[in-house]
Amino acid sequence: MKDLVYAPDPPVRSKGSKIGAIGAGMIMAECHLAAYADAGFPVVAIASRTRANAQKVADRWKIGRVHDTPEALIEDPEVEIVDIAYPPDQQPALIRHALGQPHVKGILAQKPLALSLDEARALRDEAAAAGKILSVNQNMRYDQAMQVLKQILDRGELGEVVFAQIDMHAIPHWQDFLKEYDRLTLSNMSVHHLDVLRFLLGEPEEITTVVRTDPRTTFQHTDGICVSTLRFESGALALSTEDVWSGPRAEGYDDDQHITFRIDGTEGVAKGTIGWPTGVASTLTYASRKTTGGQWVTPGWETMWFPHAFIGVMEQLQHAVETGAAPALTVADNVKTVELIEAAYRSVAEGRTVRLSEIQTP
Numbered sequence: 001m002k003d004l005v006y007a008p009d010p011p012v013r014s015k016g017s018k019i020g021a022i023g024a025g026m027i028m029a030e031c032h033l034a035a036y037a038d039a040g041f042p043v044v045a046i047a048s049r050t051r052a053n054a055q056k057v058a059d060r061w062k063i064g065r066v067h068d069t070p071e072a073l074i075e076d077p078e079v080e081i082v083d084i085a086y087p088p089d090q091q092p093a094l095i096r097h098a099l100g101q102p103h104v105k106g107i108l109a110q111k112p113l114a115l116s117l118d119e120a121r122a123l124r125d126e127a128a129a130a131g132k133i134l135s136v137n138q139n140m141r142y143d144q145a146m147q148v149l150k151q152i153l154d155r156g157e158l159g160e161v162v163f164a165q166i167d168m169h170a171i172p173h174w175q176d177f178l179k180e181y182d183r184l185t186l187s188n189m190s191v192h193h194l195d196v197l198r199f200l201l202g203e204p205e206e207i208t209t210v211v212r213t214d215p216r217t218t219f220q221h222t223d224g225i226c227v228s229t230l231r232f233e234s235g236a237l238a239l240s241t242e243d244v245w246s247g248p249r250a251e252g253y254d255d256d257q258h259i260t261f262r263i264d265g266t267e268g269v270a271k272g273t274i275g276w277p278t279g280v281a282s283t284l285t286y287a288s289r290k291t292t293g294g295q296w297v298t299p300g301w302e303t304m305w306f307p308h309a310f311i312g313v314m315e316q317l318q319h320a321v322e323t324g325a326a327p328a329l330t331v332a333d334n335v336k337t338v339e340l341i342e343a344a345y346r347s348v349a350e351g352r353t354v355r356l357s358e359i360q361t362p
């Protein structure tokens with residue numbers, strides 16, 4: 001068996017740029033700020049819609065300044081990185097406001113970058129014109145199992161990838177603002193899986209998506225449960241399933257929420273779990289004829305998708321701001337994920353397979 005090195009969490013190379021946090025909801029309070037405290041990233045200010053919520057989160061994470069509005073925070077001359085965790089319909093205006101501030105060097109937007117592909121493309125182009133770094137918090141790429149899987153694939157340990165599968169049966173916390181949108185699961189949850197499939201397998205050529213409404217989700221929606229099949233330029237096929245329930249959610253019902261993945265290659269197989277939403281570490285086990293003698297090997301770690309993956313996401317932006325190099329998560333790359341989501345919705349609307357070239361050349 002070869003001597004193999006796995007790096008589930010990237011090293012923190014840069015942590016000097018001052019962060020202004022927009023949002024005081026679940027993901028900012030429980031994940032972004034927990035990760036930044038852990039890594040030592042400086043957060044100098046926070047703002048939310050409701051000042052009292054921002055104040056509570058500031059007290060909890062010892063953030064020195066609370067602004068009345070997100071716009072006032074963006075105008076704070078000490079803020080070098082604007083970190084947004086706000087409703088996605090409001091995000092483009094906040095990004096544009098940040099692009100106009102000379103003191104802002106980098107912006108971390110949340111997924112989904114925008115509610116439409118045209119808006120996502122416009123933001124990409126406006127960031128380039130402003131000469132600012134715009135990065136998108138597509139943090140499943142920094143899940144520890146996904147990082148190690150990518151290293152295994154890049155080393156060719158599984159040979160040529162033939163088939164990949166992500167299978168979700170778990171209940172996201174559907175934020176109130178989503179109830180007003182006409183897009184639900186593909187745009188807000190499948191986006192993680194479709195983006196990470198691009199990270200692992202390269203560019204897809206086509207996607208076929210079917211959805212159904214879910215009687216267990218009580219607000220009006222179209223894409224409740226989603227099943228997408230993808231064919232990649234490499235020839236690999238992939239299947240992404242988002243069942244956003246896991247049996248009844250009821251007192252005394254012992255649910256089995258999980259997300260699993262599996263990648264089959266010509267020289268081996270890797271499989272595992274994303275340790276969410278149960279709050280445990282993700283797992284990966286694999287066997288390779290090239291490197292493990294065909295035996296199953298299980299690299300281990302204790303860090304988790306939530307919150308530790310948020311360190312890697314902020315670190316790649318801190319490093320880009322400090323060095324002037326492109327971030328790992330570029331907005332231009334993210335627009336390709338938004339294109340994939342758009343192709344999935346077109347596939348649903350027209351009941352057919354959609355080639356990505358149709359979306360890329362309007």
Ligand SMILES: NC(=O)C1=CN([C@@H]2O[C@H](COP(=O)(O)OP(=O)(O)OC[C@H]3O[C@@H](n4cnc5c(N)ncnc54)[C@H](OP(=O)(O)O)[C@@H]3O)[C@@H](O)[C@H]2O)C=CC1
Nearest residue numbers: 023024025026027048049050053085086087110111175177
């Ligand atoms: N990458 C990832 O893994 C994850 C990303 N996200 C993304 O982060 C963003 C925030 O999500 P999350 O923290 O879970 O959401 P929450 O509902 O918990 O928080 C929403 C935040 O937005 C503010 N807000 C402003 N206007 C509105 C409005 N009209 N309705 C509701 N809230 C409003 C709230 O202000 P206040 O409450 O102070 O009034 C609060 O600060 C979303 O874009 C979501 O997609 C979320 C979870 C995971």
Ligand SMILES: O=C1CO[C@H](CO)[C@@H](O)[C@@H]1O
Nearest residue numbers: 172173174175188189192
């Ligand atoms: O991106 C996401 C991933 O997980 C969350 C956890 O509750 C979701 O609700 C969310 O929007």
